[in-house]
Amino acid sequence: MKCKNMNYLLKMQKISLKLCIIIALISLPSFHNTLSSQELDAVVDVDLSAINIDIRDRLSNFKNDVQNYLNKTRFSDENIVNDVRGKPYKIKCNFSFFFRSATGVDSYEAQLVVSVQRNIYR
Numbered sequence: 001m002k003c004k005n006m007n008y009l010l011k012m013q014k015i016s017l018k019l020c021i022i023i024a025l026i027s028l029p030s031f032h033n034t035l036s037s038q039e040l041d042a043v044v045d046v047d048l049s050a051i052n053i054d055i056r057d058r059l060s061n062f063k064n065d066v067q068n069y070l071n072k073t074r075f076s077d078e079n080i081v082n083d084v085r086g087k088p089y090k091i092k093c094n095f096s097f098f099f100r101s102a103t104g105v106d107s108y109e110a111q112l113v114v115s116v117q118r119n120i121y122r
Contacts (some may be wrong), residue, residue, distance in 0.1 A: 041090035042070035047098045055102045066095065092117040 044067040048056045070093075098111040 038076070039074060039088070039090045040070050041092045042067060043094050044070070045094065045096040047096070051099050051102055051108075058106075059099070059108075062097070066097075070095070 044063050046059070046063045048059060093114065093116045096113040096115075098113070100109045100111065102108050
């Protein structure tokens with residue numbers, strides 16, 4: 001008798017799991033409107049003072065490459081405009097990289113500090 005009950009419970013768990021997955025898949029499109037991204041107005045700072053000069057040469061384009069990537073990449077197809085001014089709204093942010101050491105040819109130890117500023121309109 002116990003074996004039948006266990007089989008029944010396992011079947012019910014499988015059905016419950018399938019039902020949860022189906023509900024999640026059906027409700028996914030409704031999250032599209034609430035989950036969106038915005039473009040960035042990023043400033044990148046790089047501190048290379050803790051690493052050797054020859055290694056600094058390898059990272060000479062790092063700041064510009066990261067800044068261009070962050071500022072030129074569109075993270076959504078949606079154009080989000082500023083409610084007050086009607087202009088495209090970008091999130092102002094700073095990315096500060098502090099390189100500590102080089103642990104290989106193209107491997108580095110670094111600290112990243114990100115700060116973000118958003119306007120709040122009332």
